[in-house]
Amino acid sequence: YGAAVSRDPQSTSAVAYADYIGNRFDASLSHAGTGADFGSIGDRNISTLRVGSTLAFAGGAFGIGRRVNDSFAILVPHRTLDGRSVVAGQSLTNHEYLGRSGALGGAMNNFLTSYVAQSVHYDVEDPPIGYDTGPGVYRVRPPYRSGYAIVVGADAFATAAGTLLLGNGPPVALASGRFVAIDGEDEPRPFFTNSAGRFALDGLHAGRTYRVELYANEGEAGRTFEFTVPADTTGLVDLGRVRSGASR
Secondary structure: OOEEEEEEOOOEEEEEEEEEEEEOEEEEEHHHEEEEOHHOOOEEEEEEEEOOOOEEEEEEEEEEEEEOOOOEEEEEEOOOOOOOOOOOOOOOOOHHEEOOOOOOOOOOEEOOOOOEEEEEEEOOOOOOOOOHHHHHOEEEEOOOEEEEEEEEEEEEEEEEEEEEEEEOOOOOOOEEEEEEOOOOOOEEEEEOOOOOOOOEEEEEOOOEEEEEEEEOOOOOEEEEEEEEOOOOOOEEEEEEEEEEEEEO
């Protein structure tokens, strides 16, 4: 917002203006008054109000956001986020974002440029502890005046953490191996522990059982253990102290 007053021998004028940039629209309001002197500055008046917004559709997603001049992305929360908002933008602190999902649709990033590789940043407001929200950024290269639909979150959202023990012995430090779902639908992924025997596995499905297989050292058999992610988990599964058994 701001104001200005000017005067010359023939006339005097005053201008006041204000701009607003919101989640779903931007607006500007201005008023100008002109007269022969300060006492008649309201003889001629001009007021202007401009409001800009966009109704956007892409890939089955809908959003209302700021004006789109070229390309855009609509970010919508996955059902497992249970109604939590997704925000899109370079800076997510102090509510400095481009768009936020809600009753009027997904969060919109309205500043994408055609034919240029660029990043779409996002975050989730107050996600459940242990929920895997993904990489936090997607790389896109939009075609001319195009739109993207991005779903934030997934069915594989849980994280399991614990401390690995070798039988009745101490924690297993710096162990490595792999883990995979028992049903075999997913590809095996790396497993490792830190110097205190702690480990964390992300991208897990609720209600599914996983097997961890440790790589065998020379002269000894590899060891395995299994665990099940509760079907009602909200994100974090605390496995506590896990004791590995002999391979089967």
